[in-house]
Amino acid sequence: xxxxxLAAKRRYMIRFLGAMLVYSVLIMITGRTIRHVDPTWAxxxxxxLPIIPIGxxxxxxxxxxxxxxxxxxxxxxxxxxxxGVLTCMLSFAWGMLEMAGLPKxxxxxxxxxxxxxxxxGVWRATRKYQ
Amino acid sequence: xxxxxxxxxxxxxxxxxxxADALGVSRQTINAxxxxxxxxxxxxxxxxxxxxxxxxxxxxxxxxxxxxx
Numbered sequence: 001x002x003x004x005x006l007a008a009k010r011r012y013m014i015r016f017l018g019a020m021l022v023y024s025v026l027i028m029i030t031g032r033t034i035r036h037v038d039p040t041w042a043x044x045x046x047x048x049l050p051i052i053p054i055g056x057x058x059x060x061x062x063x064x065x066x067x068x069x070x071x072x073x074x075x076x077x078x079x080x081x082x083x084g085v086l087t088c089m090l091s092f093a094w095g096m097l098e099m100a101g102l103p104k105x106x107x108x109x110x111x112x113x114x115x116x117x118x119x120x121g122v123w124r125a126t127r128k129y130q
Numbered sequence: 131x132x133x134x135x136x137x138x139x140x141x142x143x144x145x146x147x148x149x150a151d152a153l154g155v156s157r158q159t160i161n162a163x164x165x166x167x168x169x170x171x172x173x174x175x176x177x178x179x180x181x182x183x184x185x186x187x188x189x190x191x192x193x194x195x196x197x198x199x
Contacts, residue, residue: 002151069155070171071162129162 005067012064019057026050071129078128079121086117132191136164138182153177 027050037043065076090113094105139149146164150157153174162168169190170178179186 002154004154005156069159070174071159071168072156074168126158129158129167 005069008064008067012060012067015060016057016064019053019060023050023053023057026053075122075125075129078125079118082121082124083114083118086120087114090117131169131193132166133163134189134191135160135178138184138189139164149181152181 030046030050034043034046037046065073068076087110091105091110094102098104139146144152146160147157150160153160154177155174159168159170163170175186175190179189182189
């Protein structure tokens with residue numbers, strides 16, 4: 001790995017992990033306080049607060065992907081495509097199962113589902129080119 | 131697509147990591163090109179040709195199926 005790539009990776013890790021740390025703190029605060037907050041607009045703002053560090057984390061991920069070489073970018077693209085397909089299939093299947101009486105899938109679980117599918121996609125695409 | 135990258139690299143006693151650094155790509159990319167798992171983009175192919183002071187056609191050999199009319 002070139003010095004430039006190492007620097008880009010280090011910058012990404014620091015900023016991404018920093019954003020995830022802020023997210024963790026905000027989600028704890030939101031979880032503990034939202035029931036006691038009034039009026040509704042304040043509840044809405046509090047609920048949306050953790051989205052800000054998530055947005056920062058994802059934009060750092062995009063910036064990092066742009067710094068990768070062509071094969072690594074292809075791996076990322078294939079991983080996102082795999083994650084998209086898996087998330088669509090699984091959430092659609094669950095939606096159909098809800099009609100059969102299964103409990104509703106909380107929409108907040110879609111992002112973790114996509115993240116897990118993305119991890120699988122990176123593993124799969126990396127193996128393909130080894 | 132087949133290629134002579136491994137041969138050319140060995141002639142100069144370069145490791146995959148050294149060639150990767152010279153080209154500004156990862157070692158995994160060099161390995162994938164050498165094993166035929168990945169065909170480089172045109173700009174990268176030109177960079178490779180330049181670094182080995184050879185013509186692209188002498189380094190990368192298309193498969194017979196891809197050149198059939």
